[in-house]
Amino acid sequence: xxxxxxxxxxxxxxxxxxxxxxxxxxxxxxxxxxxxxxxxxxxxxxxxxxxxxxxxxxxxxxxxxxxxxxxxxxxxxxxxxxxxxxxxxxxxxxxxxxxxxxxxxxxxxxxxxxxxxxxxxxxxxxxxxxxxxxxxxxxxxxxxxxxxxxxxxxxxxxxxxxxxxxxxxxxxxxxxxxxxxxxxxxxxxxxxxxxxxxxxxxxxxxxxxxxxxxxxxxxxxxxxxxxxx
Numbered sequence: 001x002x003x004x005x006x007x008x009x010x011x012x013x014x015x016x017x018x019x020x021x022x023x024x025x026x027x028x029x030x031x032x033x034x035x036x037x038x039x040x041x042x043x044x045x046x047x048x049x050x051x052x053x054x055x056x057x058x059x060x061x062x063x064x065x066x067x068x069x070x071x072x073x074x075x076x077x078x079x080x081x082x083x084x085x086x087x088x089x090x091x092x093x094x095x096x097x098x099x100x101x102x103x104x105x106x107x108x109x110x111x112x113x114x115x116x117x118x119x120x121x122x123x124x125x126x127x128x129x130x131x132x133x134x135x136x137x138x139x140x141x142x143x144x145x146x147x148x149x150x151x152x153x154x155x156x157x158x159x160x161x162x163x164x165x166x167x168x169x170x171x172x173x174x175x176x177x178x179x180x181x182x183x184x185x186x187x188x189x190x191x192x193x194x195x196x197x198x199x200x201x202x203x204x205x206x207x208x209x210x211x212x213x214x215x216x217x218x219x220x221x222x223x224x225x226x227x228x229x
Contacts (some may be wrong), residue, residue, distance in 0.1 A: 001067075001068065001070050003199075005069050005070060005073055005074060005077070007028050007076055008074070012024065012028060012077050012078065013160060014030070015027065015132060020151070023131045023181055025077070025078050028077070028078035028080075028216055029078050029080045029081075030080075030081075030132070031079070031098055032081050032083065032223070032226065032227055033074065033081060033082040033083065034082075034085075035071075035074075035078045035082065035083070035084045035085070036061065037085075037183035038067070038084040038087050038116060038120070039088065039090060040107070041063055042090055042112050042113055042116055043061050043090055043095070043096070043171050043196075045060075045112060046090070046096070046097075046106070046112055047099075048110065049108070049124070052091065055099065055138075056112060056115070057115070058115050060115055060119060060169070061119065062121045063116065063135055064116075064120065064123055064192070065118075066069055067123070068127070071084075071123075071127060072127070072131070074128070079134075080133050080134050080135065080137055081134075081137070081226050081227070082134070082135060082136050082137070082228065083137045083139055083210065083218075083223055084120070084124055084135075084137070084138060084139060084214055085122070085139045085140075085141045086093075086113075086117040086120055086138060086140050086141045086142050087113035087114075087116050087117055087120075087140045087141065087142060088142055088145040089104040089105060089110045089113060089115065089142055089145055089149065089154060090109050090110065090112075090148050091104075091106035091107060091108070091109030091110035091113070091226050092105035092115050092145075092149055092161070093173065093192065093195065093196055094161065094163045094166075094169065094171035094172050094173030094192055094194075094195045094196075095171075095173040095174075095195040096109050096111040096171055096173070097161060097171045097173055097194055098171050098172075098173035098174050098195075099171040099173065101170075103161065103170075103171075105149075109160035112215070113142060114142065116219075117140075117142055121138050122136065123170075124136035124137075124138045124206075125138075126218070134216075135170075135220070135221065135226060135229060137218055137219065137220065137221055137222070137223070137226050138218065138220075139210050139217075139219060139220050140216070140218060140219070141206060142203070143196070143216060143217060144206050144209045144210075144213075145202075145206065146193055146226065148191060148202060148205055148206075149191065150188045152191055155205060156189075156201075157189055157190065157191050157201075157202075158189040158190075159184075159190045159191065159192075160191040160192075161191075161192075161194055162190070162192065162194050162197060163177070163190070163192050163193065163195050164183060164184040164190040164192065164193050165181045165182075165183050165184075165193055166182055166188045166194075166195075167180070167181045167182070167186075169195075172192075172194070172195060174195070176194060176195055176196075177193070177194035177195070187199050187200070187201070188201045209223065210223050211223045211224055
């Protein structure tokens with residue numbers, strides 16, 4: 001994330017040099033910024049089952065503290081309209097199901113995601129309140145994706161627990177999607193593309209909720225409202 005912000009700072013300087021500081025500031029402040037981070041950190045944390053609850057909380061608090069400084073840096077580079085995704089129910093991805101050898105979602109992984117999300121939502125609300133002219137929209141990926149998993153048939157899926165692109169594992173979660181993997185005949189029937197990621201169809205559903213969804217799915221305003229703000 002730090003490196004990506006460094007790259008953004010360089011791009012910002014290029015824009016300033018081409019159109020001038022005032023025009024660049026307006027362009028950057030009118031732009032939309034989408035940030036999706038945290039999932040890999042939570043997956044890594046969940047792998048260490050020997051950690052106590054207090055140690056898990058400390059880890060999550062450190063994540064939020066670091067992310068706060070990164071978001072403030074992005075703000076100081078003239079970003080104002082920023083959408084940030086929460087952690088999804090990561091205990092339901094094929095990787096976690098196969099790692100813990102269960103068919104259902106892994107409860108303690110989902111619990112870590114929810115603990116992180118509570119902290120993230122508070123952080124974004126505080127930043128919006130204290131950073132003049134900013135709006136940080138909280139994209140509730142957990143609620144949205146949970147709805148897809150629980151009601152997958154109504155969305156037109158036939159499989160909500162296994163990877164379309166799979167190599168090994170009951171749910172295709174043991175190894176990543178590689179050149180020698182088997183691919184399902186119809187990926188639109190699967191919620192998960194590989195051991196970790198949703199399919200294009202599932203992502204489209206998530207994006208639609210973010211674009212025009214109610215406060216249940218994105219708050220304080222959705223992406224379309226953010227763009228017009």
